[in-house]
Amino acid sequence: MxxxxxxxxxxxxxxxxxxxxxxxxxxxxxxxxxxxxxxxxxxxxxxxxxxxxxxxxxxxxxxxxxxxxxxxxxxxxxxxxxxxxxxxxxxxxxxxxxxxxxxxxxxxxxxxxxxxxxxxxxxxxxxxxxxxxxxxxxxxxxxxxxxxxGLPGIDVSKDIVIVAGPPNAGKSTFISTISRARPEIAPYPFTTKNVIVGHADFEGSEVQVIDTPGLLDRDPSEMNEVELRALAALEELPGAVIFLVDPSPEATMPISSQVSLLNRVRSILGQGRPIVVAINKVDYVEPYRVSQAEDELKRAGISEPLKISAKERAACMEALRLAIKGLSQKSDS
Structure with a gap:
């Protein structure tokens, strides 16, 4: 294509x-x-x-x-x-x-x-x-x-990892940390209005990392154009998903709503596509907020979410590694 x-x-x-x-x-x-x-x-x-x-x-x-x-x-x-x-x-x-x-x-x-x-x-x-x-x-x-x-160039025959989550959860920071893409980063929601493609080097191979606009926890019929672009990436592109959770007091929605959004994303992906859940911003968020996010996720069946700072390359690369591992396991099964 x-x-x-x-x-x-x-x-x-x-x-x-x-x-x-x-x-x-x-x-x-x-x-x-x-x-x-x-x-x-x-x-x-x-x-x-x-x-x-x-x-x-x-x-x-x-x-x-x-x-x-x-x-x-x-x-x-x-x-x-x-x-x-x-x-x-x-x-x-x-x-x-x-x-x-x-x-x-x-x-x-x-x-x-x-x-x-x-x-x-x-x-x-x-x-x-x-x-x-x-x-x-x-x-x-x-x-x-x-x-x-102006559309991004994506090769669907190669590895794809989609970064999703609520607005202002740190998706663009994550993408800029592990790839050559430089999406706009700002302290307000819906900074990313389009799907952006970055390319990350992973163990000698190039992985396409997709930055998506933030999603709110609502039915597609209520979504605006920006959210619908993120939904299109999740529904139409193959590949794994890294879902970022924002435990900070500035989060655009409470943890319970973020978990509800996560469940929506999981239902979109079905059983065949891997998803890695990561609690972001642990470098400055108070520990009790991170624990609250962990507890909410455990009730949703996510027992061991990653805890990362999207500014730290090593933590982000670990999330990427797990996502790609999930893709490899899918192709081997």
Missing amino acids: PDPASVAKKIHVPSYSEVLQRIKNRYPHNVSTYERERRSIELVKDVIVGKTEPVVQLRALLRGLHPFYRRLLSISFDLEQLEEDMECVMKARALAQRLWESYRYALLAAESEREARAIGREARGRMMSQLKKCSRGLERIREAVKFLA
């Missing part, structure tokens, strides 16, 4: 005005009336077909998208509307080709320059009229291409 971002970066979908300007810049002059009309009809056909070729490329890309990328796209765009927009362009391309075939023969039968000019105007008008119907759709398609170009 190609990386959609690398493909999208090479796709430039024109606006309707760009197509119009291209035609104006190349309009034939200093030739006979018949030749000018013939060339102008061919020009409009060639520009419409040529300039909208990227829409054909985009359509092929979308139809081959991995479910994870399709989910991300569907969160921000109406996929049915996008398909209609692309179909409109396909019709404009096909019509331009058909009209060129029919009107060039009509020109041959024109009995006067006036008739030739009328035939040319009609042909060009019909071609551009169809494309103009797609003008708003072209703008939506352009936005979709821009969105795709």
Whole structure:
């Protein structure tokens, strides 16, 4: 599967005005009336077909998208509307080709320059009229291409470890500690608004470590777009999960709600995918808060959660090691 971002970066979908300007810049002059009309009809056909070729490329890309990328796209765009927009362009391309075939023969039968000019105007008008119907759709398609170009590049055939948890639990700090990614880190919730990919070196191999936006303990129907991106990663990407618990007094939700969220994540993963639970921020949180988190987790069936500081590489690498070990055991079973 190609990386959609690398493909999208090479796709430039024109606006309707760009197509119009291209035609104006190349309009034939200093030739006979018949030749000018013939060339102008061919020009409009060639520009419409040529300039909208990227829409054909985009359509092929979308139809081959991995479910994870399709989910991300569907969160921000109406996929049915996008398909209609692309179909409109396909019709404009096909019509331009058909009209060129029919009107060039009509020109041959024109009995006067006036008739030739009328035939040319009609042909060009019909071609551009169809494309103009797609003008708003072209703008939506352009936005979709821009969105795709900004997506993270993930190779689903290689090891993936997803870091999840509530907002401000230290996921981005964890990612920056063990990988080459540098996500934004700030002392307020929902700093991470998109899925970010880091690459960690582990025992001579490269592991893709996925930073996800924070999740609240609520039904998917109540989630905002940021949370839905995290949910898409958990549901559509293969791999293990490291779930961070925040025992600090500044946590965005009480430990009981974090454990409830953990149970939601576990139900998403099912029995087949490993999950490592780590209590973060033990470097400065009072010990009794860590103990309270341990007790809550034990009641949920997590008897030995890791205790880490996301700023300490050794502790983070141990969490990564356990996650990858879980993946290895899954592949061996």
